[in-house]
Amino acid sequence: MPQATADDNEWDDENLMSVEACSKFPEESAFKFHIYYNSVQKGAWRNIGYRVYNFDVLRPGGSNPGTYQLKFCLTDSASTPPAGAGTRIKNNAASGENTHPRYTAHVYFNSGYKGAQDVMAPYQYIDRFRNVYNENASFQWTS
Template identity: 65%
Template sequence: MASLLHTEGEFMKRAGVVFATAAAALLISSPAYADWPPGSDADNLGNEAACDIPYESAFKFHIYFNSGQNGAYRNIGWAVYNFDALRPGDGHDHPLKYCITGGSRPLPGSGQKIKNNAASGENEHYKYTARVHYNSGYKGPYDAMAPYQHIDRFRNVYNQNASFLWA
């Protein structure tokens, strides 16, 4: 009986085709914003670092629902022009929301929108100042946090915050 694969080279070619087909299927099934470059709204929305424990996150700005860095939080890695309208490339605007944390007893603010709903923040970046602005588009009054600084209660944008910028 003749072998279906006559040579090792033919086996390797067929194995490569199977691998390439599987890889293509995986890419097609991934969310549309997964292909967007780092630094985009998609990264702030879909990156796992956004909901890591703040001091373990690769994203170095942490915004909190309650004063004193308490309640629900969201880690932000890139500038956000409008907390209520991030555009990951799927044709729709998406609000940035607090992570759902706390298990069976969710922390206050879990899952709520961040826009006009933040009380405190913390900047763990070694180099850049973090600014939370009153208006979308990095406009209006803002609270600034130098590297490694936190604000227990925003002075200028307490529950009136619409955008974030590294400066």
């Protein structure tokens, strides 16, 4: 697993643009961390495959110099979008689920993998974040 570095945006392309992020439901995605707008894994969601230094400042590579916010998915499967669809993730997530068989998932209060955190072991979920409920800014895996 690559080590995190300051203002680490190495995987932003994948987290922003991969079909695994929003085109697949959490149980079908190859991305193994799922973050939700509401408690008990309800409402809008996003699948995250790689660490995110700051949910509000993703910098995809290539010729695009801009920055982007990571947002909850807009799904095509429902006539009415779920609560939180299209909302930025930073400071708006209430629950999470780790479906990775080996890595532990960490959601942090501050950007840069700092501050209070909620931790999910492999195959663990948290129905309501205890430490970062609606106050979340970054995410990373640890082994």
